[in-house]
Amino acid sequence: MITSFLDRLTEGGSPWSVWLRQTLAIMGLETKKSFLGRRLIAVYFLALAPVAVLVIRIMVPLRPEELGTPGEAGMVFAVVFQTFVLRFSVFFGCMSIFTNLFRREVMEKTLHFYLLSPVKREVLVVGKYFSGLIASLVFFVGSTIACFLLVYVPYGNKFMEDFFLEGVGTQQLLTYASVTTMACVGYGAVFLLIGLYFRNPIFPAGLLLGWETINFLLPSFLQKISVVHYLQSLCPVPLPLGPLAIITEPTSAWVSVPGFLGLTILVILASALQVSRLEVTYGAD
Amino acid sequence: MTDQDKIVVDNVSKFYGEVLGVNRVCLSIPPGITSLVGPNGAGKTTLLNLICGLLRPTKGKISVLGQTVNEPDLLYRKLGYCSQFDAFPRGLTGLELIYGYLKVYGLSDREAHQMAWSALETVNLTDAANRRVHAYSKGMRQRVKLAQAISHRPQVLILDEPLNGLDPMARAEVIALFQRLAADGAHVLISSHILHEVDMISDRVILINNGYVVAEGNIRGVRDEMDEHPMQIMVRCDRPAAVAAKAFEQDHAVEVKMHEDGQGLMIRTRSADQFYLMLNRIVLDCNLNVEAVAPADDDVYSVYQYLIGTDGGRL
Secondary structure, three states, rough: OOHHHHHHEEEEEEEHHHHHHHHHHHHHHHHHHHHOOHHHHHHHHHHHHHHHHHHHHOOOOOOOOHHHHHHHHHHHHHHHHHHHHHHHHHHHHHHHHHHHHHHHHHHOOHHHHHHHHOOOOHHHHHHHHHHHHHHHHHHHHHHHHHHHHHHHHHHHHHHHHHHHHHHOHHHHHHHHHHHHHHHHHHHHHHHHHHHHHHOOOOHHHHHHHHHHHHHHHHHHHEEEEEHHHHHHHHHOOOOOOOOOOOOOOOOOHHHHHHHHHHHHHHHHHHHHHHHOOOOOHHHHH | OOOOOOOOEEEEEEEOOOOOEEEEEEEEEEEEEEEEEEOOOOOOHHHHHHHHHOOOOOEEEEEEEEEEEEOOHHHHHEEEOOOOOOOOOOOOHHHHHHHHHHHHHOOOHHHHHHHHHHHHHHHHOOHHHHOHHHHHOOHHHHHHHHHHHHHOOOOOOEEEEOOOOOOOOHHHHHHHHHHHHHHHOOEEEEEEOOOHHHHHOOOEEEEEEEEEEEEEOOHHHHHHHOOOOEEEEEEOOOHHHHHHHHHHHOOOEEEEEOOOOOOOOEEOOOOOHHHHHHHHHHHHHHHOHHHHEEEEOOOOOHHHHHHHHHHHHHH
16 A cells, blocks of 8 residues: 555554644634634624623713612623523524535635545534634623623622622623533534535524524423523523413523533534535535 | 556446436556546546545545545545635635645644645745735646645645646646656646647546546557547658558558658558558668658547547537
């Protein structure tokens, strides 16, 4: 058998170190694409819009009775987080980022540069997924943290110190950040798969959005087949869902987090399977 | 030579739905320069993409130096492909493009930088290494694609229309590079429509039309097997009439055309070997003064015209 220059990469060593290097290299190439480009204007808007609203709220002086109590502010944040951030901002942001990881390269006819590299297709999927994940975390976890801090800024430095250093502020902040992270992990995997199976991801994404939106009206066992159910279970402040909601026991974090991550891995494997069958037929796209 | 040293295409067909890409292709390609020739839409790019694993055959099997094309992590260690796609990832310079993908191959920073620079040197593109690829001319883009294909020093180099867009100087340099790689034992498989260059550089040709391989092998060998098209031989000598007279005494001569200046003739013969023997005898017996003898239609262009013709489409 003829050996090639690159064969020595795996000679006598574990392939994992090569796969890790390759994953990091793919992430390196993808990073620039993940943060720059006109396509990302909508993502920047989704991430920065709530921050901008809260900055404006700080800049407009309010009377104490208009400001409300910190508890009310926490409730407002919980509502905004679970309705706008999770169901809209992160959802559409992840859709834009993850469905385009492969589709954009097919449209730009550059995917063959990766497909012609001595890289396992599974490694390619993982590298691209992580690059999308890093971008979505920077956008949306950053936005969540900024919003949570900005909600409490009008109550002054003394309150901020007490709330974050001695109260539940830091714990709530970390919980919200973790829920946003989970949202990016879960929606990211789902949209990566959708982007690979559908030429136009709008239709399946619309179906998914509808499913996630009416989730609280569905029977308990169907509620558990959704991303948002698990994310809401983890939120520190539960929201009233209205008279039509079917109340389902929240899934414990010890079950929901590993289960969620397990499902995410399965979805990423399904994406890898699709990429392993991928053919370059740019003309047909 | 075993299959471990060849590109083997075993009864491969590819259909795009109802549309035929290639059909029942069987090839065994040894090291050296092999050219794939055929009209537009003949199936050249489909065949190259199948060999590179970018497409999957509907039927049949392909192996490259014993390696199945279904394992890209192993296949592309040995294979470099310069595709016809003229698109590049946005925002990258020539150096970043090659360096970035060499990193994806698993090389260290230092190795990737060294090899990227070396590949750019090979194609004479170091002056533009730090310019964005999108600002390159067509010829420079062609060269950076070539640099990317050879950057990891593959044993098999597959090139889809690599001479397109190159100026004559760059073309000569690139051809010299192919010849160097082939001399070092590499497989160089080229799809091209520039027939005189194909003829000049190829050890073998594969003629493809409408998805079928119509001929393959050494071009002279292919020509020799085309009995239905008598070989044309040009002879420049002082007494062409004597040669013509002797030629018509033989069964193999089909047609003779005298040159207008009376200093040569063009003969069509079914057996070039018999004609050359006869010519030797005439030279000895009649003291014929021969200035030149050359086959006139055993090049790729002629074979192409005979087998595919103008009906095959535009080159």
